[in-house]
Amino acid sequence: MTYDDNIVALATPSGAGAIAVVRISGPDAIVIADKVIRPVRRKDLLKQKTHTLHLGHIVDGEKVIDEVLVSLFKGPNSYTGENTVEISCHGSTYIQQQVIQLLLRTGCRMAQAGEFTLRAFLNGKLDLSQAEAVADLIASDNEASHQIAMQQMRGGFSNEIAQLRIELLNFASLIELELDFAEEDVAFADRAQFRELLDRIERVLKRLIDSFATGNVIKNGIPVAIVGEPNVGKSTLLNALLNEERAIVSDIAGTTRDTIEDELVIGGIGFRFIDTAGIRDTQDVVESIGIRKTFEKMEQAQVVVYLIDSLQFTVHNSTVALKNEIEKIRNQFPLKPLVIVGNKSDKLSEQEINHLESEIPGILLLSARANIGVEELKQTLLSFVNTGALRNNETIVTNTRHYDSLLKALEEIQKVNYGLQMNLPSDLMAIDIREALYHFGEITGQVTNDELLGNIFANFCIGK
Ligand SMILES: Nc1nc2c(c(=O)[nH]1)N(C=O)[C@@H](CNc1ccc(C(=O)N[C@@H](CCC(=O)O)C(=O)O)cc1)CN2
Numbered sequence: 001m002t003y004d005d006n007i008v009a010l011a012t013p014s015g016a017g018a019i020a021v022v023r024i025s026g027p028d029a030i031v032i033a034d035k036v037i038r039p040v041r042r043k044d045l046l047k048q049k050t051h052t053l054h055l056g057h058i059v060d061g062e063k064v065i066d067e068v069l070v071s072l073f074k075g076p077n078s079y080t081g082e083n084t085v086e087i088s089c090h091g092s093t094y095i096q097q098q099v100i101q102l103l104l105r106t107g108c109r110m111a112q113a114g115e116f117t118l119r120a121f122l123n124g125k126l127d128l129s130q131a132e133a134v135a136d137l138i139a140s141d142n143e144a145s146h147q148i149a150m151q152q153m154r155g156g157f158s159n160e161i162a163q164l165r166i167e168l169l170n171f172a173s174l175i176e177l178e179l180d181f182a183e184e185d186v187a188f189a190d191r192a193q194f195r196e197l198l199d200r201i202e203r204v205l206k207r208l209i210d211s212f213a214t215g216n217v218i219k220n221g222i223p224v225a226i227v228g229e230p231n232v233g234k235s236t237l238l239n240a241l242l243n244e245e246r247a248i249v250s251d252i253a254g255t256t257r258d259t260i261e262d263e264l265v266i267g268g269i270g271f272r273f274i275d276t277a278g279i280r281d282t283q284d285v286v287e288s289i290g291i292r293k294t295f296e297k298m299e300q301a302q303v304v305v306y307l308i309d310s311l312q313f314t315v316h317n318s319t320v321a322l323k324n325e326i327e328k329i330r331n332q333f334p335l336k337p338l339v340i341v342g343n344k345s346d347k348l349s350e351q352e353i354n355h356l357e358s359e360i361p362g363i364l365l366l367s368a369r370a371n372i373g374v375e376e377l378k379q380t381l382l383s384f385v386n387t388g389a390l391r392n393n394e395t396i397v398t399n400t401r402h403y404d405s406l407l408k409a410l411e412e413i414q415k416v417n418y419g420l421q422m423n424l425p426s427d428l429m430a431i432d433i434r435e436a437l438y439h440f441g442e443i444t445g446q447v448t449n450d451e452l453l454g455n456i457f458a459n460f461c462i463g464k
C-alpha cells in the first residue's frame with residue numbers, strides 16, 4: 001500500500017527547545033524539501049544519497065527563516081519506508097510554526113497522530129505488535145517497561161508468534177489437502193506430529209497468557225491503598241515512601257480529605273500509592289464521602305497497607321477492636337494481600353514492641369517520621385510481585401489486545417487438539433485451525449481493519 005500524499009509534523013515536543021525537528025514523509029518529501037531549502041554546499045538536494053546530512057537555509061520566497069540541518073532518507077530505506085526528510089531548526093516556537101506553515105503551503109498536509117508509524121506498518125517496515133511497542137517505548141519510564149517495549153519493538157514477541165503461525169499453517173495446508181481426497185480416506189498430516197505441535201503451541205500460548213499478569217503490573221504499576229484511622233501517619237508514610245513532601249501532613253485529625261496518587265519505582269516495578277481518608281465511623285458528611293472512597297480505593301488496589309498508630313495499642317490498651325477491624329478487611333477482600341503496619345515505632349519501648357508483635361502476628365513496625373523500617377515495607381510490597389519472567393528475559397505480554405487474541409487462539413487450539421484426539425473429520429478441524437491462525441494474525445497485523453488501526457494509532461502522539 002502506498003500513499004500519494006505527503007505528511008509533515010513536529011517530531012520533537014511542542015514548546016521552545018535548543019533544536020526542533022520537523023519531519024516530512026511521502027513520495028514528494030525530497031522534492032518539497034528541495035523547494036524550500038537552499039543547501040550551503042551541494043546545491044541539488046534531489047541528487048544526494050540516502051542517509052546524508054546537509055547544512056542549508058530554509059527560505060520562504062526571499063525570506064530566510066532559519067539555518068537548518070537536513071537529513072535525507074530515500075524510500076524504502078527510511079523509518080516510514082517512504083521518502084523522508086528531517087529538518088532540524090532552531091527550537092523557537094516561532095521558527096517551528098513558520099517552517100510547518102511553509103511546508104503546508106508547499107505540498108504537505110498535517111500528519112495525524114501516529115501516522116508516520118502507521119505508514120511504517122503499512123509499508124511492512126514493522127508489524128503491528130512492533131508498532132504498538134514504539135508507543136510503549138515512548139511511554140516507558142522505568143527499567144522494566146523499557147526492557148519489555150524494547151524487546152517487543154525488536155520483534156521478540158512477533159517472531160515467537162510468527163514461527164508458531166507458520167508451523168500451524170503448514171499443517172492447515174496438509175489437513176485441507178486431505179479434504180480434496182475425502183473419498184479416498186487418506187491422511188497427509190502425520191497425526192502424532194500434529195499432536196506434538198498443538199501441545200507445544202498450547203504451552204507457549206499459556207506461558208504468554210500467564211505473563212500478562214506480570215506485564216500488566218509492569219505497564220500500569222501496582223495500585224497500593226494506604227488506609228487507617230485519621231492521624232495514624234498515612235501522609236507521613238506516603239511522603240517517606242516517595243521521599244518528598246507531596247501529601248499534606250498536619251496535626252489535625254482527618255486532614256487528608258481527598259485521595260492523592262503518586263508513583264514510586266521499587267526494583268523496576270511501579271507502585272502507585274493511593275493515600276486515602278481514614279476509615280473511622282463519622283457523622284461528618286465530608287468525611288463519610290471520604291470513607292466511601294476509601295473502600296472504593298481498597299477495591300481498586302492490588303495491595304492494601306493498613307496503617308495503625310502503635311502508640312494506641314501499648315500494653316494497657318485492648319487490641320480487640322483492632323483485630324476485629326483487620327478481620328473485617330480480610331473478610332471483605334479475602335484475596336488481597338494485606339500488610340498491617342504499626343507506625344510511630346520510634347516512641348515504643350522494647351516491651352511494647354514485643355507485645356504488639358505477639359498480639360498482631362506479621363505486623364510490620366516502622367516509623368514514617370524517623371524513616372525507620374520504610375525500606376522493609378518497600379521490600380514487602382515488592383515481594384507480592386512475581387518478577388521471575390522479567391529476570392529470565394522471557395517474552396512478557398503487556399497489551400490487552402494481544403492478550404485477548406492469545407486467549408482466543410488458545411481456545412481454538414484446544415478445540416483442534418480435542419478434535420484430533422476424538423478423530424473428528426478433517427473439515428471440522430480445518431475450520432478451528434483457520435480460526436486459530438486468524439487470532440495469531442491479529443497480533444502481528446496480518447489480519448486487521450481500519451477501525452482497529454484507527455484505535456491503535458490514535459493513541460500515538462502527533463509526529464510519531
Ligand atoms: N532523527 C530521527 N531519530 C530517530 C528516529 C527518526 O525517525 N529520526 N526514529 C524513528 O522514529 C528512531 C530510530 N528508528 C529508525 C529506524 C529506521 C530508520 C531507517 O532509516 N531505516 C532504513 C535504513 C536502515 C539502514 O541504514 O540499514 C531502512 O529500514 O531501510 C531510521 C530510524 C529513533 N530516532
Ligand SMILES: Nc1nc2c(ncn2[C@@H]2O[C@H](COP(=O)(O)OP(=O)(O)OP(=O)(O)O)[C@@H](O)[C@H]2O)c(=O)[nH]1
Nearest residue numbers: 231232233234235236250254255256344367368369
Ligand atoms: N512519633 C511519630 N509521629 C509520627 C510518625 N509518623 C507521623 N507522625 C505524626 O503523626 C501526626 C499525623 O500524621 P499524618 O501523616 O498527618 O497522619 P494522617 O494519617 O495522614 O492523618 P489524616 O490526614 O488526619 O488522615 C503528625 O503529627 C505526624 O508528625 C512517626 O513515625 N512517629
